[in-house]
Amino acid sequence: MQDQTNSLLSRLTKAPLVADTKRAKAQLADFVKRIREEPAAEGLSSHLESGILRDLLLALSDHSPFLWQLIVNDPARTARLAFEPPEGSHRAITDSQSNLFRHVRSGAMTRADAVRAFRQNRNAHALLVALADIGGVWSTEEVTQALSDFADASVAGGVNLVLTETADLGRIKLGNPDAPGEGAGFTVLALGKHGAGELNYSSDIDLVIFFDPEANVLKDNSEAATIYTRIAQQLAKLLQERTADGYVHRVDYRLRPDPGSTPTAMSLSSAYVYYETVGQNWERAAFIKARPVAGDLALGETFLKELRPFIWRKYFDFASIADVHAMKRQIHAVRGHDEIAVAGHDIKLGRGGIREIEFFVQTQQLVFGGRRPNLRGRRTLDMLRALHDEGWITAKARDELSDAYRFLRTIEHRLQMLADEQTQRLPSDEEQLKRFAKFCGYSTLKAFAKALTDQAKIVQGHYALLFEEGPELASDIGSLVFTGTSDDPETLSTLQRLGFREPERVAETVRGWHFGRRPAIQSARAREVLTELTPALLSALGGTADPDGALAALDRAFGRMPAAVELLTILQSHDRLRLLFADLLGTAPRLADTVAQSPHVLDALIDPAFGAPTTDDDVIESQVRQLIGPVRDYEDFLDRIRDAARQMRFVTGARLLSGVLSPAQAGEAYAAIASAVIRASFDEVRRAFESEHGTVPGARVAILGLGRLGSRELTAGSDLDLVVIYDFDENSRESTGPRSLDAVVYHTRLTQRLVSALTVPTRRGLLYEVDLRLRPQGGKGPVASQFKGFVNYQRTEADLWEHMALTRARVLAGDDVFGAEVSDAVRNILTIERDPKKVFKDVRAMRELIAQEKGDSDPWDLKLARGGLTDLDFIAQALVLAHGGAHPALIGQGAEGAFAKAQAEGLLDNGAARSLIDAHKLLNDIFQWQRLTIEGRFDAETAPRPILKRLSTVAGLPNETVLLSHLSDTYRQVTEIYKAVLK
Secondary structure (H helix, E strand, O other), rough: OOOOOOOOOHOOOOOOOOOOOHHHHHHHHHHHHHOOOOOOOOHHHHHHHHOOOHHHHHHHHHHEEEEEEEEHHOOHHHHHHOOOOHHHHHHHHHHHHHHHHHHHHHHOOHHHHHHHHHHHHHHHHHHHHHHHOOOOOOOOHHHHHHHHHHHHHHHHHHHHHHHHHHHHHHOOOOOOOOOOOOOOOOEEEEEEHHOOOOOOOOOOOEEEEOOOOOOOOEEOOHHHHHHHHHHHHHHHOOOOOOHHEEEEOOOEEOOOOOOOOOOOEHHHHHHHHHHHHHOOOOHHHHHHHEEEEEOOOOHHHHHHHHHHHHHOOOOOOOOOHHHHHHHHHHOOOOOOOOOOOOOOOOOOOOOOOOOHHHHHHHHHHHHHHHOHHHHHOHHHHHHHHHHOOOOOOOHHHHHHHHHHHHHHHHHHHHHHHHOOOOOOOOOOHHHHHHHHHOOOOOOOHHHHHHHHHHHHHHHHHHHHHHHOOOOOOOOOOOOOOOOOOOOOOOHHHHHHHHHOHHHHHHHHHEEEHHHOHHHHHHHHHHHHHHHHHHHHHHHHOOOOOOOHHHHHHHHHHHHHOOOOOOHHHHHHOOOOOOOOOHHHHHHOOHHHHHHHOOOOHHHHOOOHHHHOOOOHHHHHHHHHHHHHHHOHHHHHHHHHHHHHHHHHHHHHHHHHHHEEEEEEEEHHHHHHHHHHHHHHHHHHHHHHHHHHHOOOOOOOOEEEEEEEOOOOOOOOOEEEEEEEEEEEOOOOOOOOOOOOOEEEHHHHHHHHHHHHHOOOOOOOEEEEHHHHHHHHOOOHEEEEEEHHHHHHHHHHHHHHHHHHHHHHEEEEOOOHHHHHHHHHHHHHHHHOOHHHHHHHHHHHHHHHHHHHHHHOOOOOOOOOOOOHHHHHHHHHHHHHHHHHOOOOOOOOOOOHHHHHHHHHHHOOHHHHOOOOHHHHHHHHHHHHHHHHHOOOOOOOOOOOOOHHHHHHHHHOOOHHHHHHHHHHHHHHHHHHHHHHHHO
């Protein structure tokens, strides 16, 4: 028998309480029978009749299936661990783990044997630590250090084995085969609890791998990323792949920079750039604990030395408190967590948990460590002492938080020892909780609950003192944690509860923002505001019809914006704006894009005038000119008028979205804004043009709006159909300025200058697209028409379709008296006596030509679908041209007005007129919403479902299926009336 003076067995002092004594005794009896048959374990039997070892094994058989299997599967190993000093066993196991690669290299062991030995060593070490921990042999600090030492040995041994194999394949040159990591060109850093030497019992190990692409160990440096990434992947597989013998460690590489878009191994230069530009406070906190554990250790130390300015700020960094606390409040933004529960309580993330102690320490390290080198240590308990010694915390805080840390870490280990699971959550079931209390040494659940809540309240009290000024964030939403790199299960549940269909994608998107993937939110201030805003913002997005689509739209907006601080600050300050902006993202991307370009357009939405809209031309023109304000020069005017138009159009769209304006009223408002912009632009263009070229004697100008602009049915995406008409004194054809021009050239260039003012993109974006093709002779004619020639052309040469266009003509700008003359001339053209049958025949031919060129079969194309808006407009225009002479009341009306007048004049029966008016109102309303929500062609296959749902709601119908059926009925009815009227 070996000397057992300092053995694990001789130092056992305690054992947990047994919950099911009968079952435990039966299992222990079976084990005793077995060890009596194994000479290497027979020495245990005398210690299992009574005593502390018996009590310990009884408890393990009752509470921990994982540990009991380790015990019964290899009784000889259990005996060996019991009769040896635990420190010696620990060294032997870790040494074996580190040196397995040597046995493979020498041929004494196959790779398969090494894989098995890696896992068998882990099993032995897991049992050793559990026995020493539960039996009271090792302190919390000794337990966590032993676990960390073994992880170091596993990573180093694994790296050396993979490096040896890589060298054997000729992909890398090793300087020292006995120490492959030396000079290997890459370093493996342990972060988190592993790096700090505080690893918990069944934890992942957080590793990051950085390489030097110029290292001379590679045959081809261009393959550095590929080779080192492969090494990282092979290391992870070696350690975490489960076999019949179990696994070694779960490996987590997600603490590297932006893990969603970077390879597993990252170059040192890329890492430096990342941390210098977009590194976050939580990453600073993670690197407090960073430690080289494998590969080129000297390279790792050099990297950490170079990274010190990122981790340790020169000045006291109090902003870190707010940032870290915001992360903590995201974790706790869940109803009911103000009270410290027991059943189901998370002892790591819950109130008064391990994370609060860690944040308490790490935050003060971040704040003060730049000026206090003694605060740069890795271990939590060491730093509690250092914070006291440096005068930052009281002795009471040091002692109470240290005791609580040891208590909570012990509970954490017991939880993980049950089934070798990485969990920190107490059982929710009361019976399971009672059993667990006994495993922790408490005779009753009440006693355990009191001990836990007492410690948690102490932690919460100290933590609150450090962060007492922090506001609450979205306390009714649920847990929302986006720090670090992994998906928090509670966060995913919260996101699902909020309405997101793909919570994993949402979490990755939000993490990407924090990683600086969007330039608009790379600044420290932007990320600070975003951290605070995220819960409320996600709540607002979750309330939209399509939360996932809304978030994706916001992400795209961030991708296009130069900076997002202004927008985020506005959204942070106003709940109502946040909700409306979320609705814009989900159902009106066009408006959301406007906000992304000019966040302050949102200001108008909290103005009391938002709820009191107007469509009056004069009032809207006054508002536009007020927004433009005084201008410095012509270029300044172009910028200012774009800003003004953008804001006015945005407010109109937002009013439509909010139900403040009807679709018809929105069309009138959009048209009034366009008219105001044209008038203001023409005034400014004319002023600038006259300063260069003077004036043409007797010259007069009128600008006609046609199409939807003329009929006051403009949409959010409409072009402007314009015709410019001028007149002048035939006896004076030259302008009077220093650079005189012929009258025709003068008005041509003036028109071109106006079109340019309306269409040229500036740094403030686009204003409008302008279409001049409705002028005489279309694209072949001059851009501006002399009045006499215009009238003559319309009377002698114009096709019927050109007169159809004139039915919606309206003078918008220019010289008032001349404008009235032009209006009269247009009216006279429209009242020319025509043969109705020929009019109807020509209109039908025009409609068929359009159908041949553009199609008429898409039911969602409300303009071109047979029986759609084009047919309705053609009916109205045909009635005007066929009967305008005898019934002048038809002239100057929109389609619905023309139908009403036609009915009053006896040209349509009541039923047909009512059907046409209802059809036009329905189609025009939906068309306005289509243009508000989608740019370009409306494709029902790709349009988000919520937008289709919104269109259905506009029509007063339950869904898009019913809407499509209703549209088909409407088209059929309009087509029948079209054929009857235009026969």
